[in-house]
Amino acid sequence: MSMLAFQILIDGFAISALYGLGAVGFTLMFGVSGVLNLAHGATMVVAAVTAWVVAGHYAANPWLAAVAGVVAGVVTAFATYYLVVRPIQRSRSVPTVEKEIFVLTGTLLWGIMLQEAVAYFYTDNPKTVPPLIAGVMQIGGVRTPVNELLIAVICWAVIGLLWLLVNRTKAGKVLLAASINPRALAILGFELSRVYILVWLIYGVLAGIAGVLLATFLGASSGQASQLTASAFSIVVLGGLGSVAGSLLAAYVIGYLETLTAYLISPTYRSMPALVLLVLVLYVRPNGLLGRR
């Protein structure tokens, strides 16, 4: 019985860390630039598939493939910003109050386009990337792939770096300020457009890493894009839109809820409790667990 508990503990930790990384990027994007990027899942999938292409077709080692995947994530993020989000935000024909909805719809459609493009060129079959470190290790009698632990370590390291960036560097503090009051920041003379470029860059890196790690762990397919976006969305709403700490907490709540369900009930019902929880939270505390507004 304790074996099972240990298994759930480890499995849940890795998957929650992965969810957390993706969700942090998503919530940062919303917090700083007000954009709910519904092409989030597609961005992760593009990163995953790029890593697979580089690893397979060019017989590169997994680390090089991983870097290629992250680069693809950044490229996709910028493409989303420059081709979809920025034109809508700057458009004169869209009323200001409706801009958010247009951006939402725009990113949704863009996400579908990316998803279909991946399926067209590479089929909708899941793609996997060789684990960064192969092999298994025993933890308390539980045989765990080393890669799974590495994923948890990488996710937390990246989140830690992000925290340092936001709290200890000037650029990071500008980001934080932009998320609190962009107008004040503009009045103070800061170029908001450069802030947005920075946040999209950070977002691309986070989504790229999350996508590549997902490919090494469970595999990613173009068909999963919408589910990944929905997952991130639920986590972020549960944690409180715009709160990074909230997203991390929510990621672990949902990650463990899913793992417990998969082990104790059935993998088929894995995503259900999280959705039920989301509805409950929205009823009882619409701001989410640690939300600000």
Add this chain to the structure above:
Amino acid sequence: MPGCSKTDLHARAALVVAAGLACLPIGAVLGQSKEPIKIGIISEESAIAGAGISRAAQVAADEINAAGGVDGRKLEIVQYDDHSSAADAVRAFQRAVSQDGVVAVIGTYITEIALALEPWAARSHVPFITTGAASNEITRHIHETYDKNRFTFQEYLNSTFIADSICTSIKQLLQPKYVIKSAVVLSEDAAWTTPLDAEYLVCLPKIGVQVLDHIRFSPDTSDFTPLYNKIEGQKPDVIVTGISHTGVQPTVQWAQQQLPIPMIGNSSQATSGTFWRDTNGAAAGIVAFSLAVDGADLTPKTQAFINAYAKRFGEAPPYTGFTTVDAVNVVAQAIKRAGSTDGEKLVTALEQTDYVGTIGRVQFLGRDSEFTHGMKFGDGYVTGIALQWQDGKQVPLWPKAAPQSKIVFPSFTHLSPKP
């Protein structure tokens, strides 16, 4: 008209009509000898098995046309992507028949889609051959309402036959070498696995294998760790699989977690030449059922087709490639036999099929069988094969093992050798 009498007009009219009538048959005959024969292919282009269908159809048509076509007429493949959706497939079928004038439709590896197309074949009186869908439901409808559903044929071994083939391969290939007394059946929850699992539960005990558990998972499952942990706790000798929509993820996770239990059975994606690359080598040791494979040499046509397909598309065909290339030839021969492309005549001609293709000798079962219009299964006809992925290659092991080949499982597999 001034100067024309009424009889004059009648005579002119009669002359025009007679001339027109005289032109008709000549025009029809002239037109017919030049008109290509259109065959509709409905497949899931974003899926590996689906893409194999349309590609193999092209290879088949090109070969037939290079040899002179069908009675001097060229075969033209009209291709439709159904996006793995039954609704899209039905629309494609309707269009193929009413607008594009196809004489037969070949396609789909998805049972749910084949079942959706079956009544449309019946309504439009156009033969429909599925070259990948396995469920017994397809032929059950033909058997029970023959007059209506006789337009559908299943040119693939049905789920029951697949399970029987796999049980026989375990008995003849693995049991002589290893102790295999228990198994867990692991299948995706889809229409085609219901009869497959039912037959596993019957044929496995018959060869002395106790079924410890029967797990059906949702095809959307992406994390198999909980399932594998459960299975490992039950300590079976083998895992017998029934997977088609999934393949890469369960295989990769099986290898990454180093599950000590070998997997053998139906894994449709493992039949594709790209599976090794798709899984980054995690496929090593997987034993999969297919209808043919590189090196199996079932018939003189098997290897020739593999080479032609690989030359054109850069990879070996999935299982649907073999069945489809044979199906196009079966249709071509039926048209020759019937001397017509009329649906009713084609059905009768198709029932008389006796064709040695890439998968063996293809014949369709008759009304006396419960699997009417299914493919005949057994020695001398189509038996299926077992292949194992080794070092990036699909090695045929059963019923005819490739020369100098042996069974190779990954180092983390625990199987007791037979004493």
